[in-house]
Amino acid sequence: MVRFLLIVVLAVAIAVLIAIVAGYNKIRAADVRVDEALSGIDVELTRRASLIPALVHTVERFAAHEKGILDHLTTARAALASATGGTSIEQRRAAERDLDSALAPLLALGQSYPQLNSSSNFLNLQDNLADTENKLAFARQYYNDSVATLNRLVTTIPWMFVAPLAGVSEREYYRSPR
Secondary structure, X not given: OHHHHHHHHHHHHHHHHXXXXXXXXXXXXXXXXXXXXXXXXXXXXXXXXXXXHHHHHHHHHHOOOOHHHHXXXXXXXXXXXXXXXXXXXXXXXXXXXXHHHHHHHHHHHHHHOHHHHOOHHHHHHHHHHHHHHHHHHHHHHHHXXXXXXXXXXXXXXXXXXXXXXXXXXXXXXXXXXX
């Protein structure tokens, strides 16, 4: 009888240990997916920022006296570049919002300068920015889906008991900068 009871206790202990290891691995994998998704956003933000110098150069050729717009855009690009790679979602969002507000008047210059709007380089850069915006929207959605999965795991039984052991907690969603 004692031997049977000992075998049952040992089997339960092994089952609990397997459940803890499986939960730990599942939560850590979800956390890694969130980090991967956030780096996807950074890739697209960096791509977007890398288009800015060429855009500024093109606009300078046609509208050199619009220095204030160009300076604001250059400053916003630098802020965005420094925000990527960090851990703060809010810092990324603020830098992205600032870049959006700097890009709007620059892109509107095409209406004021018909020769700029007919420049193939300017039109190509606008197309690249639009493509990057689409990819950025997808990257944000993938990140938010990954965060939703992680947050569900971290807040539901039985995973909520394993999450502190894995050092994982809920993550913040990425909201549109607008």
